[in-house]
Amino acid sequence: MRAAVFEAPERIVVQDVPDPVCPDGGIVIKVHACGICGSDVRNYHTGLKDGIKSQIMGHEFTGTVAEVGRGVTRFRVGDPVAAAPDVSCGTCYYCRRGYVNLCDNHRMLGTHWPGGFAEYVGIESIVMQHGMIHAVPDGLSLDDAALSEPASSVIACQTDANVSMGDTVLIIGDGPIGCLQIQIARARGASRVIIAGKHRLSIVPRFSPDLIIDGASEDIAKVVREYTDGLGADVAICANRRASSQQPAVDAVRKRGKVVLFGGVSRHEPMTTLNSNTIHYNEITVMGSFSYRAHVHEEALRALADGRITAPAYITRTVDLDGITAGFEAAEAGDALKVLVKPDTR
Numbered sequence: 001m002r003a004a005v006f007e008a009p010e011r012i013v014v015q016d017v018p019d020p021v022c023p024d025g026g027i028v029i030k031v032h033a034c035g036i037c038g039s040d041v042r043n044y045h046t047g048l049k050d051g052i053k054s055q056i057m058g059h060e061f062t063g064t065v066a067e068v069g070r071g072v073t074r075f076r077v078g079d080p081v082a083a084a085p086d087v088s089c090g091t092c093y094y095c096r097r098g099y100v101n102l103c104d105n106h107r108m109l110g111t112h113w114p115g116g117f118a119e120y121v122g123i124e125s126i127v128m129q130h131g132m133i134h135a136v137p138d139g140l141s142l143d144d145a146a147l148s149e150p151a152s153s154v155i156a157c158q159t160d161a162n163v164s165m166g167d168t169v170l171i172i173g174d175g176p177i178g179c180l181q182i183q184i185a186r187a188r189g190a191s192r193v194i195i196a197g198k199h200r201l202s203i204v205p206r207f208s209p210d211l212i213i214d215g216a217s218e219d220i221a222k223v224v225r226e227y228t229d230g231l232g233a234d235v236a237i238c239a240n241r242r243a244s245s246q247q248p249a250v251d252a253v254r255k256r257g258k259v260v261l262f263g264g265v266s267r268h269e270p271m272t273t274l275n276s277n278t279i280h281y282n283e284i285t286v287m288g289s290f291s292y293r294a295h296v297h298e299e300a301l302r303a304l305a306d307g308r309i310t311a312p313a314y315i316t317r318t319v320d321l322d323g324i325t326a327g328f329e330a331a332e333a334g335d336a337l338k339v340l341v342k343p344d345t346r
């Protein structure tokens, strides 16, 4: 089969590789579409984690079941499926308490196993048991279902932050995640949704935020305070890769407000500076949010199927395997939201 193989930072080579062999207890998926994630772009520049040198990346993929291994009863050949990447061990301290996203032995499709930038993906038995391979609901296209992975992390983030009816939510970051944050905040009943960004401010109006702040020229916290009669936002979500966006979030929330650090920043520059007196005197909660549990992926698929998340509004570009480098560049530039890679199966 053909696959786009990450060989070194900023080098992805499309080549013929052996077809995956269907494992006992596993399946083979014929890939229909695979989204390019912000973390893919980051890894493209800086390399894969855990010292992994080379891999077929891609972890937001959908497809149809092409082969079913011995012992698998959940799926049949031809079933439409969506995959999310995280695989937990099932036995560590966190897994035993249900926090599988925090698994001490956390591994990912597209990093520890070959991912979706290929014609086929083999899914091992452990991934079937402790990963997230779910049926795509009727009426949801395989293109649109590729949004289920990033949508899952946003749903989990706002569930943990308890974004609620009547809340004012500030989102800093205008990429696909920031736009998903708008739609999920609405679905949870937030009354005012504010987005601040620098790169895609011409695209975000299609998601109908109440207020758009130009992060390049405006003082985010000042604008939010003016907009909320001096009070501040209930929740601020940092959905971008820059640690420098975190202090404005602290400045923009009300007393007892919450700041969620959603976006992972560069692993070479992870440090941040926050005004600890603001956090202390205003009793602000600063919390992290990473990944999600399996049932959230199913909820994301339902939210896409019933239109609470409007997937076509996100998919601004589609490339084939040979166009993957251009796809990465588009995902990084300001002119795209979600870029899908659709393997050019012959």
Ligand SMILES: [Zn+2]
Pocket: 037, 038, 039, 059, 060, 149, 150
């Ligand atoms: Zn992703």
Ligand SMILES: [Zn+2]
Pocket: 088, 089, 090, 091, 092, 093, 094, 095, 096, 102, 103, 104, 105, 106
């Ligand atoms: Zn575990």
